[in-house]
Amino acid sequence: MPNERADVPHVLDDPPPFHSKLLDYGERPYWSADGTRIAFVETNYGDVCELDVETGKVRNLRQGPGEHHAFLRVLILANGDYLLIGPRTFKDRDTSRHVESELWVLDKNADRPPKPLGGRIFEGCGVSARTPLITYAVGGRNDPDRLEPDAYECHVTEIVYGDDGPEFGRDTVFYRTRGTLRPEPQDFRRDDTEVVFAEYVAGAEPPHPRCVVRGCHVETGEFTTYVEEAMVHNECEGIFPDRDHICLESSCDTEWPLFPPREPVGDSRRPSPRQRPETPQLSRSW
Structure with a gap:
């Protein structure tokens, strides 16, 4: 059921x-690479739908064959296929979103x-616009057999297509953390060599930030705080x-965030990006 x-x-x-309303409903919009369509829930x-921006026609993508599932997000892969995020069955808001979403x-x-690709994830996901790569985080609640409850790890994974359709291919874990830091990868840049991600700080007390924008160069393990x-x-x-x-979702309160104009990735509200002194754990499997 939707939120109140x-x-x-x-x-x-x-x-x-400069604003133009497209629909009176919808959540989690995601542009196609050519800018002609918007996928959304x-x-x-x-249900997962797609809007033709020029005609205004909405296409329901989940009225086809197969068992119906409820989804939280939809993204568009480089080959035009749709990457969906959601549970196999709805149980309750916390479990279905934060534990069993896949x-x-x-x-x-x-x-x-x-x-289904067979992997549960924490919150959202980022996709490459040019290659079959995706990036996402897995938390201890998603994979309790392998991770501690307060542990998180960030992945870059290739989606490959075989006789049985799409599946996970090569995988790289580029960041691991525990405690109050909860990373969520958002996008690729620099020809897919860097992942930009949000890092939430649980229970932040002054003067600590509540959420930080960071980037990781996957091959070198170099981190930048933007x-x-x-x-x-x-x-x-x-x-x-x-x-x-x-785009930067920015807020000083805890209830209803504000949405200011775009923020350069290469700039910040500080004079320049700084390198974190710590060296997060890095593992490569490519």
Whole structure:
């Protein structure tokens, strides 16, 4: 069931002049690489749809064959297939989103049931616009047989296609952490050599930030902190085609975040990016 609507002012109650409303409903929009379509979910744990931006026509992608599943997010892979995120069955909001949410691939024609890839993940996922690579995090609640409850690890994984359809291929774990830090990969840049990710800080107390924007060069293990502000939630959301700018979800409160204009990935609200002094654990399997 969807979340209750908040009775608070919304930025679109008085939209800016460059704003154009496409639909009266929908969540988690994701642009196609050519900018002609937007994939989205009707509502959390709802159907997956796609909007033709020019015509305004909406196509329901999950009215085809196979067992129906409720999804939280949809992204578009480099080959045009859809990457879906959601549980096999809805149990409750916490379990279905934070514990049992997993990855699925739906054929671009949406004429076959989505296939589960067999991996549960923490929150969202990033996809490459040019190669069959995805990036995501796994937490201890997703994989309790392998990870401690407060542990997280970030992956870059290739999706390969065989006789049985899409499946996980080569995998790299590029970051591991425990405690209060909870990373969520968002996007690739620099020809897929760098992953930009948000790192939530659980229970942050002054002067610590609530969420930090970081980047990792996967092959070298070099980390860069792009945006870090005391007691501010700064979360990267959706990279621009130039891969040099990214939307920033920024808020100083804990209930309803604000959405300012884009923030350059290469810049920050500090004079320049700084390198973290620690060396996070890095493992390669490529």
